[in-house]
Amino acid sequence: MLLELNNVTRSFGEVRALSGVTAMIDGEIIGLLGPNGAGKSTLLKCMLGLSPHRGEAKVLGLSSASESFQIRDRVGYMPEIDAYLAGMTAVGLCAYAGELSGLPRSEAMQRAHAALYYAGLEDKRYLKVEGYSTGMKQRVKLAQALVHDPELLFLDEPTNGLDPRARDEMLELISELPGKRGCSIVVSTHLLPDVDRICDQVLILADGSVRFSGSIEELRGATAADNVLEVEIKGAADEMREQFASALEGAGCEVSPAGPRRVAVTVPAGESSAVVFLAAQSCGAQVRHLEVRRETMEQAFLRVIGANGD
Secondary structure, three states, rough: OOOEEEEEEEEEOOOEEEEEEEEEEEEEEEEEEEEOOHHHHHHHHOOOOOOOEEEEEEEEEOOOOOOHHHHHHEEEEEEOOOOOOOOHHHHHHHHHHHOOOOOHHHHHHHHHHHHHOOOOOOOEEEEEEEEHHHHHHHHHHHHHHHHHOOEEEEEEEOOOOOHHHHHHHHHHHHHHHHHHOOOOEEEOOHHHHHHHHHOOEEEEEEOOOEEEEEHHHHHHOOOOOOEEEEEEEOOOOOOHHHHHHHHHHHHOOOOEOOOEEEEEEOOOOOOOOOOHHHHHHOOOEEEEEEEEOOOHHHHHHHHHHOOOOO
C-alpha cells in the first residue's frame, strides 16, 4: 500500500487544516483533488514528516512521525511554491538536491544532468534558475524531485501558472513517469481536467476531510444508470437526427441533447440497447457510438463535495 492514513489531523492555531483524514491509497498516478484551501498541501507535508500532526500517516509502509528521513530517501517532492537559491544554475540546484538525498557529489551531478534531460532542460541547464520562465521553473522543480530516483513522487500543483501548451507538455511528462522511471505519483491539484487525463485513482478533500477515495471509474460511475445511453449516429444531419429522435420516442424512449452530435437516450424499463439500433435502422441511420452515460469529472466532483463546497 502506497499511503495509509488513519485519522490524520492538523491544526494551525484555531484553524483546522485536516480533520480526521482516513484512507488507504494505491495506484500508479493518484490525484489528490480538492478546492483551494482543502488541505492538500498540508497533507503532503504531513506524509513527508515536514508538518507535525495527530493520527497516523504511513508512506510506503513507513511512519511519517518516526521514519520521516527514510520516507524522504524514497520519495521525491515537487513543492507548489518556487524553492531555489539565488544565483544557482539548474544543474547546480538538482545536484544539490541529490546530495541532500544522500548521493555522493559526483553521482548527484551525473543524475542532475539526466533528470534535466528528461525534463527537457538539457540546453538550459547552466542558466540561473531565477531567470527561467514559469514553465522552465516548473520543469526544474520536477527534475530536482526525480534526481535521486525515488519510488514515489509528490507533485504539488505541477501545472500551476502554465500556459496551455506548457501544461500539456508537463502532463505528458508526468504520465510517462511510471513506465519510464518505475515510480508511482501523487498529483495534488484543483484542476479537474488534469486528474481526469492522467490519474487512475483519486482522493478528494474538502474542508480538510475526505469526501471520496477510489478509482476514477468508481467516482464517475457511482450514479450511472444502465438505462441511460449516450448515442451518436454517423453524419448526424439535422433531418436525420430528428427522424432518429422521433423513432426513439415512438419506442417509448426519452431523448435529450448530449453534445453537438450526440443524444442521451433513456430506455424504458424492460428494454435493452437494441431499441437504439432498431430506431436507427428504421430511418437509415448508422450508430457510430453507444455507451452507458457517465457523469463528467466536473459533475462527479461537485456531487461529492456539494455544489457549494458544503
